Amino acid sequence: MATDDTVAVIGAGMAGLAAAVRLAAAGYRVVVLEAQAEPGGKMRRVEVAGHGFDAGPTVLTMKWVFDALFAAAGRSIDQELSLVPSTVIARHYWRGGAALDLHADQQETIRAIADFAGRREAEGYRRFAADSRRTFEVLKDSFIDASRPNPVSLSRRIGLARPGALLAIKPFATLWSALGGYFADARLRQLFGRYATYCGSSPYLSPATLMLVAHVEQEGVWTVQGGIRALAQRLAALAVELGVEFRYGDAVSEIVIDPSRRAVSGVVTRTGRKLDARQIIYNGDVAALPRLIGVPPPDPVRAQAQRSLSALVSCSLAEPSGVPIAHHTVFFSDDYEREFEAIFKRREAPSDPTVYLCAQDRDAAGRLSAGHAGTERIYALMNLPADGDRRRFHESEVSTCLKTMEHRLELNGLTLSMNPTAADITTPDRFATLYPGTGGALYGMASHGWMASFARPGSEGPVPGLYLAGGSVHPGPGLPMAALSGKLAAERLMADRPLTRRSLPAAITGGMSTERVNAGASPSR
Incomplete structure (x- = not known):
């Protein structure tokens, strides 16, 4: 009692x-x-035709956080759960099937970028990775794992005698503008700009400090056996x-x-x-x-304007064909800026969305489990505005979103043969019901x-x-x-x-x- x-x-x-x-x-x-x-x-x-899907987060990063959590209870996460390190962090496709993998091995990523976009871009990535690590190291104890600071207290924690460290985190630049200092290839800016969506935001409006996500992934990405x-x-x-x-x-x-x-x-x-x-x-x-x-x-108008991204999430059984997919695969739109303007300025579904897939029966590199044949579990996501408390997604709107996703996948080389009756679809209005007060925003307020x-x-x-x-x-x-x-x-x-x-x-x-x-x-x- x-x-x-x-x-x-x-x-x-x-x-x-x-x-x-x-x-x-x-x-x-x-x-x-x-x-x-x-x-x-x-x-x-969620369950679809007897198959369970992870319908939210799909990987574990910053393992040191969970090491400490289990250790506080006298346990070890490695003994309590089966964690599998990812060799391929994610695969990325653009129109026509141009592809680039990010690897857990940084040297492999450097070689992949050189093959994809040339030596100069690979050198830009090397500098980007070093600055990402520096940003993470500056902010880890002073901000991430500390009580909420304000600009003055953060400066004190970093150290007023270390102005170089304060400038290194590029506090006043946007992520997109900062990426221009590393990459001339717009596709690479698009790829690394996607880190803003990890906190439900636009790379054109988010601070450059979000580049630290690159180092977080380089420290390790794990899948959990059993999801x-x-x-x-x-x-x-x-x-x-x-x-x-x-x-x-x-x-x-x-x-x-x-x-x-x-x-x-x-x-x-x-x-x-x-x-x-x-x-x-x-x-x-x-x-x-x-x-x-x-x-x-x-104020509801102001609250809505501050919300992070929502999404349409489809969990379905499908047979992919065309370009090979990994456990995590991203299919980029042709006009990234227009996509985020649709979501955050016009408050509408983008006509050409970037699509994220998680192939939940595949390992990091894309290999299916032994003996697996036929349909597999595919989680697909496109970003949408968080207006789920103001409007309902009717069947026709859901169908339109699914068709635009399918079209983008096909432009980038993938065909998904799926049974429309074997799918679980979640839209912003459903997320708004699941998480009261959010309007369907999945990440709190946008950064x-x-x-x-x-x-x-x-x-x-x-x-x-x-x-x-x-x-x-x-x-x-x-x-x-x-x-x-x-x-x-x-x-x-x-x-x-x-x-x-x-x-x-x-x-x-x-x-x-x-x-x-x-x-x-x-x-x-």
Whole structure:
């Protein structure tokens, strides 16, 4: 039974799971409240004709974040999960089938770029990779893995005596303009400009600091055997072993604020269940927070303009033919700038979208698993504006988007023979339902402008006792960033309320199932 020293975690996405594990490992009583029937949040899984698909993130990067998370609970991620390093990070195609692979081996990438675009462009990549690494090293401890800074505090953390380091991160340049200093070939600017979409933004408006993604990928990209969903399930099971209680299928409808203390005092769920808690970690999009704490929402026009990308995601069984695909393959549009103008300025679906495919039955280099024949699991994505709370995608609009995707694939050399009845389609309006308050935005607010990195809220919420975590807060979207936000929220909570109890919950090794523990702990399910 929960007591007033219970910590409530709202949401069992990556940040909520990370916070729960951190707190429970330190000895705190934790109850996680999740609206869905299982953990994972955006690490969602869908089923098509009996086949399971990862329908959110598909790879793991910044492995050091997860090493630390499992180590905090006395475990090793390498023992808990089977991780497979990717030799090919991604394959890229342009009109006519021109292709370029990025490799885990940087020298292989340099050779591939030289063959694709010439020695001068390969040398540009060498300089780009070095500057990407430098940017990451400058920002890793001073920004990424630190409480939310402002420009002054970030400068202090980097060191005012190191002006070269501050200038090296190109704080006032856009990613697209910075890429022009490395690459004359527009296709390479397009390829590396795509890193802006990793945080749901336009390369023409995002800061050049996003080049650090190149180094993040060079440090390693892993697939998880069993899919990314296996990571969520393992973290949830580990949390249960540490004593965390999960309550699924009952969304939180209110965060209760004690008027006498002007601080949080608990939560109320959709079914009317109450949980007393003087410390709450909110792992949801901050756009939905005003409704929960009873304050007016922000101006809807401004909020919409600040949103990151949404998408149309298709998970289907298909037979690809034509150009060979890898586990991750990108098919670029002819006019990248026009594509982002359609999404962010005209708020419409681009007529010529870039299409991302994840072939989930293939390894990094594109080899199918032994004995696999016939159709395979194909995840396809095109970017769209996050207007899912203002308009619904009707069948005709979905059909138009699918046709434009198919046309782009064919122009770049790929044909997908698919059964239209064997597909799961998610559009911005559906994402808006899945993630309340977002309008379907998948990455919080867009990272547009040099101040965007400082605009995301930190771990301290607007009410005492309320802490924030997830992809819409610092340090930003993506699995490792969300995990770091959960860590930062847990650490802020622990600093505000040091634990007086000395006994820690014992981790159960070897055997009790998540389902059994949860069923006993959570009668509301």
